[in-house]
Amino acid sequence: VITQNKFIRIILKAKVKTSTSLKSIQSDAESLLNMITADTVQRKRIKYIDVFNNYKSEKNYLLTLSKIRNTPIDSPNEKEKWMQFQLLRTVQSFIGEYKNYEDGIKTFESSRQIKVNDMLADGVYKNEEALRKIAEFSKDTRIVILNENHWYPNHRILASKVLKILKSEGYTYLAVEAVNKEKDSVFNKIGYPLRSTGYYVQEPFFGQFLREAKQLEYTVKGYDEEIIANREISQAKNIKKILDSNPKAKILVYAGVDHVLEDEKNKRMAFYLKKYTGIDPLTINQVELVGDSKEDIVLFPSSMFKEKSNNIKTGTDYLLLNNISRKYEDYYESIKEVKVTLKKVNKRQDKSKPCLVSVYMYDEYKTYKSGSVPIINKICFPIDDTIKIDLPRGNFWIDILDSSNQNLFTGNIKNMNMDVKHQ
Structure with a gap:
């Protein structure tokens, strides 16, 4: 002061x-x-x-x-x-x-958990069956809208699964709220996300979601404009432009939280998109439910909750309970814990402080450096200038920073499921 x-x-x-x-x-x-x-x-x-x-x-x-x-x-x-x-x-x-x-x-x-185990009856679908049903329901429309909570990485893992099943049903566009609409052309050109692609995109599972979209040959479009009189209407009109440019297009829209609601009471993006296009979208809300089921994925018709006095928003076709693991070892194939000796580590006074390990794809990092999006971030506490980290098979660039922003290590590490090599 x-x-x-x-x-x-x-x-x-x-x-x-x-x-x-x-x-x-x-x-x-x-x-x-x-x-x-x-x-x-x-x-x-x-x-x-x-x-x-x-x-x-x-x-x-x-x-x-x-x-x-x-x-x-x-x-x-x-x-x-x-x-x-x-x-x-x-x-x-x-x-x-x-x-x-x-x-x-x-x-x-x-405070939000409800009992859903006693609701696992006909019309409720679990795990792979739930994904197959989403694919089946998607045949009756050209727009599927799935939402996310911006601080739930496992929502992006589910979104990646939905990407794959919709591809076989002819879906070729992915409209993403979190993608900067001024930067989507750059993404579509290079095929992987950058920090400038969008703020939430720098979360590792979100980055992987977009990389998979490109591998599946989706065209990715941003559609959000936060500083505008009516954000819901603006989003809907921007998504409609995709259909206007390609009348046969099928679109997966990946929205934030309540923009997926299509009921007239709430009048969110999905409501206006349905109004402007005349297309009744398949809407799936994976944000709303927190339940006692241990299943990875449970898909409920929203109508099952309309009579319940638990303040659950039912303005979508389906509510999805997402318990998918957020652990890297459950996501990446051929992952292996490796012991890395930090040969390039700088001296620091307090080794009890946490540090941040960021793992990048080497080819991406060598082109865009700090503008790249990591595939793994992890907190670690080095012991004798050594860390342990789970790495999938591949060629990576690793940066390690402490909380005071001191760089402790930077370099190329290859994990070929054998001894880790430093360069």
């Missing part, structure tokens, strides 16, 4: 003078200035979302988490507490198997 007639001067100097380093310093300086307050009145005006926006471009998620946790807000109200909770879960979800994330999700879900 700056008292009257007191001044602070901040001087930042780049180690290497490049356009990138200068932009980084400018960003850091602006962030520092935004965190300095003139008095206690100004202190109360700071919001978690402002701090998040200042650091959202930072690829070291440990640093971003630290800033959000330590934002100097005096007695935040319930709205601000909820915002902080969501922002922390969002950034933590990018890190993968992270205890703080899992604990937060358990807290969030504890």
